[in-house]
Amino acid sequence: MACLIKGVYIAEIDRQENRREDKQIAPTWWEAFHFKCIKVLEDDVDSSIFGAVFEYMGHQIESPKYVIAIRGTMIKSRTAIRDVYMDAKIALNELSHSSRCELALEAVEGIIGSTHHTNVWLAGHSLGASIALQTGRDMAKRGYYLETYLFNPPFLRLPLEKIKCRKIKDGIRFMQSFVKAGVSLVRKKTEEYDPFILLNSWIP
Template sequence: MEENKVKEEGKPLSERHIFCLSGPTHLTTVDWNNFNHRRSVAASLVRGVYILEYDRQLNRRGSQAHAPPWWDSFNFRLIRPLVDDADNSIFGAVYELMPFTSDCNHSVQNAPDYVVAFRGTINKPDTMSRDLRLDIRCVRNRLHETSRYQLAMQAVWSIIDAAAGTSRIWLAGHSLGSAISLLVGKNVTKMGYSVEAYLFNPPFPASIEIIKDGKLKDGIRITTSLLKAGLATAKGHYRSLPPDGPFMLLSKWVPYLFVNPADPICSGYIGYFEHRKKMEEFRAGKIERIATLNSLLKRDSEPLHLLLSANLTINSSKSPDFKRAHGIQQWWDPSFDGQSELHEYK
């Protein structure tokens, strides 16, 4: 992506790296009960991971580093970066919210204790090869086999173990990092632990989304649901689920999904949840629920993107190009115009 340039000490730098030039500086006081504030902070912490890696690549250290303001501004401290063992790139970060003082104006209700954030793909020589291989793994539904995912899980488990499962943990990610957050969140939830997730531009398979004919897409979705429901019924899956099992735990997990209809990487979630809503309206909700169950119970091949419940936020603002539609900055834009809808698996 071509970047606007500014001069600092004679060297060209991207203004997108500098918090005071492109970050959510309008958010001088955080109300943790305000969904828009939480969205902006989570996106900023993800951006901090990107800048940590840029700082590493450009050898910016100490006072020259651009990353700290992306978390310092919201009273977080960096506990540790998460480093990929294949290329030594920084792909994630563990943040802790600092204790509030008596004269602090922040509202602490709904505030996290820890945030584990993950970046997406960086198209730079130091990271591009590794990131693109992981993108392919994501498309092939094999992200769970990667060391980056394993490191992410270890980071979350270390927090859970240290606090005996009592800490309020957020997961946050963008693009590929969103897929990692989603996979970690699903697996932690199935094991009975509570995490809150903020998923920006999460990848969704585009196989059906390339079809322009809306009626044809609806027909394909309905046919697919009928076939899957038939298979699940024949196998008797939906009659043997324990009420306290992983499936029921996952159905109660409601991550926050943030998508842009102009972004083909994540826009499939819009059609996915619209289809489920239509099936409910047409009194075919049971068929769709059984079809979803059939997909989830496939051994070793549970679709990464598949969610039972979610709070879906769609950016209604027009995006001039794909890069803007897929970018992280849109999610803290003070002029953000979006619509949110809760989708629950009943």
């Protein structure tokens, strides 16, 4: 899974360097594992390759038939602005409304329309892990639990270690516990609608 994601990174570098098909480096990363790239996912703003759909051409029974792999942030001249913008959407909790998430979801839906969902795996690194996670959540809510591999997914937390005042730290911890207790109480009353309950069977 990690090599397929690496292949997506290299595919974008191949694109940026205008390498001809016979000079491209990216295919080495998936052909070594008997995968074929059947579709690339391109950003609708900068046309960068941020993901790809791979089909397994080998004979190992335990291997997935299809993998949707999504790369992370690339700080390069043609991708940095758009990728950092997408990173900001994670911080603002708006990634789920991004075009990349929509395109990844459409790719999964298209494949599941022709095969059983257990044949489809998701994989992502960093920003791509967040997109894969969102895609997996959306599918899990529909009852499709896709095998998913996330490498270094970003997460946000309060930097408590940087706060020097013990009373403030204790206050923040108390509020966190209070909020968790409140969420738990609400969950008990609305289990049939709670996304935590709906996602309970999906473990990426």
